[in-house]
Amino acid sequence: MLLPYFNKDSIEAGCDEAGRGCLAGAVFAAAVILPPDFVCETLNDSKQLTEKQRDELRPVIEKEALAWAVGIVSTKEIDTINILNASFLAMHRALDQLKIRPQHLLIDGNRFKKYNDIPHTTIIKGDGKYLSIAAASVLAKTHRDEYMLRLHEEFPLYDWTQNKGYPTPKHRKGIKQFGTTPYHRMSFTLLPEDKQLSLAF
Numbered sequence: 001m002l003l004p005y006f007n008k009d010s011i012e013a014g015c016d017e018a019g020r021g022c023l024a025g026a027v028f029a030a031a032v033i034l035p036p037d038f039v040c041e042t043l044n045d046s047k048q049l050t051e052k053q054r055d056e057l058r059p060v061i062e063k064e065a066l067a068w069a070v071g072i073v074s075t076k077e078i079d080t081i082n083i084l085n086a087s088f089l090a091m092h093r094a095l096d097q098l099k100i101r102p103q104h105l106l107i108d109g110n111r112f113k114k115y116n117d118i119p120h121t122t123i124i125k126g127d128g129k130y131l132s133i134a135a136a137s138v139l140a141k142t143h144r145d146e147y148m149l150r151l152h153e154e155f156p157l158y159d160w161t162q163n164k165g166y167p168t169p170k171h172r173k174g175i176k177q178f179g180t181t182p183y184h185r186m187s188f189t190l191l192p193e194d195k196q197l198s199l200a201f
Contacts, residue, residue, distance in 0.1 A: 002043065002131045004036065006106055006121055013067075013095065013102035014132025017087045018046070018140035022165035023175070024158065024184045025148055026072050027083065029090035030139035033067045033100055034132050040064075045127040046137040051145075058142045061135045068135075069097035070143045079187040088113040094136075108133045155181045 005012055017029040043061075046054055062068055071093025073086040081089070091107070092115055105112075105120035108127045112120055123129060127137040145164055152160040158174035158181070165171070165183075175190050184190060 001041070002134055003129060004034075004038065004131055006123075006130065007104055008036075010103040011066075011100065012104045012106055012132055013098060014106045014108075014126070014130055014134070014136045015091045015094065016046075016108040016127050016133050016137040016140055017090055018137070018144045019165065020083055020087050021167070022185070023167050023171060023188055023190055024075070024160070024165040024181065025144070025151060026074050027078060027086050027090050028140045028144040028147070029071045029087065029094045030136040030143070031067075031069050031071070031091065031094040031098055031102075031105075032061065032065050032132050032135040032139060033098065033102055034061075034135060035064065035066055038064060038131060040131070043131060043134050043138070045125070045134055046141040048128065049138070054138050054142050054145075057135075057138050061139060065135065067098045067100040068139060069094045070139060071095070071097070072147075075183050075185055078185050082187070083185075084111070085113070091115070106130055106133050108137065151183055155183070 013031045013033045015031045019027045071090040073090045078086040095115055105118055107120050107122045110122050110124050112122050126133040148160050148164040157178045159170040163171045
């Protein structure tokens with residue numbers, strides 16, 4: 001069972017991002033404030049859940065949360081400020097939209113750029129430890145996956161329905177054959193030499 005809170009006496013928002021390691025598409029982040037009595041036995045780190053489980057959990061989280069929001073940072077912004085800063089910015093944009101002001105932030109990972117004057121705690125693999133971070137991981141992942149499916153309709157040659165922009169062989173094969181799209185992150189190494197050699201055409 002995941003932990004319900006880090007500090008029982010404060011309003012906590014869990015934050016997590018999705019899409020940091022992708023070659024294409026925006027990076028998404030979510031911030032979630034759950035009620036103190038929130039219980040959901042199936043909720044876990046989104047990477048440990050099936051797509052079906054994530055899709056089922058999303059409306060539950062969005063309905064039961066005291067507040068939730070999703071922040072997005074575009075491909076062009078990622079290329080301008082780098083993916084680490086883009087991940088922080090996406091979290092900040094999610095926090096900007098919360099209807100309740102949190103008193104403490106729980107951040108998945110080991111680094112974060114301070115948000116206003118709100119104290120924060122970074123927690124490595126926090127999405128597998130705290131309910132609010134796990135909830136944020138599910139929202140960030142499902143909202144981003146939905147977005148990548150829309151991009152696939154525009155550019156169907158990169159297998160984004162399956163890889164969601166991550167660097168799979170099929171995705172890299174698409175880049176090699178058809179070039180890049182406006183959604184590819186040009187600051188990333190899209191076709192490292194060792195990967196190019198292993199592609200089967």
